[in-house]
Amino acid sequence: MDWTEKYRPSTLSEVRGNNKARDALKEWADTWESHREAIILHGTPGVGKTSAAHAMANDMGWPTIELNASDSRTKDVIDRVAGEAAKSGTLTAGGQGRRLVIMDEADNIHGNADRGGARAVSSLVKEAAQPMILIANEFYEMSNSLRNNCQDVEFSAVQKRSIVPVLRDICRKEGIEYTDAVVEDIAEQNNGDLRGAIKDLQATAEGRDRIEADDYVSGERDTSEGIFEYLDVVLKEGTAEEALKASYDVDETPDDLINWIEDNMPKDYEGAELARAYGFLSNADKWLGRVRATQNYSFWRYAGDNMTAGVAAARDGKKGGWTRYGPPSYWSKLGRSKGARKTRDHIAQQIAAIDGVSMRTARREIMPFLATMTHHCTNRDLTVAMAATYELEAEHVSFITGSGKDTNKVQSVVEDAERRREDAAVEHSGGAFENATVDGGTAAGSDSDDETADSADAADESEPGGSDGQSTLGDETAVADAAADAEESPDDEAAEDDDQQSGLSDFM
């Protein structure tokens, strides 16, 4: 059984972390009769929003009606399902007959396509005669009207110190011996995401009655051993049919699989076959989008067919040789959510402004390089230099390095960077660091003219450039070279405009 289900809190007092949010939710429920407003619970995945809603309903003795916003896009469905529940105030004397409407993924109803649905939810929120909770990851993706007509409570990341006791507790209940180190590691890796931590714990404890640090393969939950064989079949030698069969042995969802393929495909494919293969990936991505929108998981099949059989069929015959496939960069995984795109663009803007390069160069050449160089903040000095140079906040450092935003690592990097900025307010050139990035970025991106290769490939490929790249660290004199390297071609500028347009249309 899934431990996240088994240990789902059944009363509000079992919801960990987020005490303020919890209290606010309770207060909202206790006083609902007097204000009759809906409430929006928002925050990152896995922090207990849904759990808190159900736990609170349980505490109040309110039966719940669940509605998934993206499931029921049309006005009709929302009216019928929620309308009855929420509007029928007839049974409600003294809280008797109260029913709590919980609408998940409420940030998914927006945009032109869902106008009917969005309006239906807005009016429901205004007229509701039953308490209603909307759950969302991105508060600001919700319409003004919804935000203005509801109370809202933010659930923040669950801190490591709140995660550790939950993990210990589960171990005890499951009769599993553990070391402090393993629980701390799991909590650290999943900082902010309690669901992720519980899943990791379960995966680590699978088939064991004792776990220690070595048993935990950090951050690689579910990464099946078979993935490399699978990539070989798809990208090197298999027919479409063989590729499809191989995919059945891989323990990855299409959502993850597409990142593996997208990141590794350009290492083997080139020219027309690469373009064809991207066509299939793009189809697969559309199907994944449909799954997200409708929760109809049977569409996964079409996504899988496209990314597996399609990509294999796009190849010109068999390929030989050995390729160093790598896990999908943090990068491409994150590019898929709007929040992540905003963070990414903010960082790119900083880089563009400070290094005098275009957004496109910043994003495609410099950022992948930074991501490789500062991966998990292992090279701390460089990470601090980066944060100082580009004036990055914790969330940005976290985005680039892949370390959790609230980890001590990231927090202390940001603090040191701030100190460094203050110390060096005048000599801001930050020459030492800028050299390293721009030099390396250019090297890594030298083959990135290929319009189709928009993946994070560079991050995997761009080894720090051997002793050369390293030796420029701390070398003040190479600033001029770096600046020269960073000169933009007119093409780049044009492409940047394109980028911005497509970026905008993403938000429409």
Ligand SMILES: Nc1ncnc2c1ncn2[C@@H]1O[C@H](COP(=O)(O)OP(=O)(O)OP(=O)(O)O)[C@@H](O)[C@H]1O
């Ligand atoms: N604050 C918490 N206290 C106790 N358990 C939690 C908490 N947050 C998450 N969990 C565990 O993680 C599981 C998933 O949490 P839940 O679905 O409530 O998260 P969520 O914030 O609603 O995420 P999403 O935005 O993805 O829906 C729960 O079943 C529970 O096991």
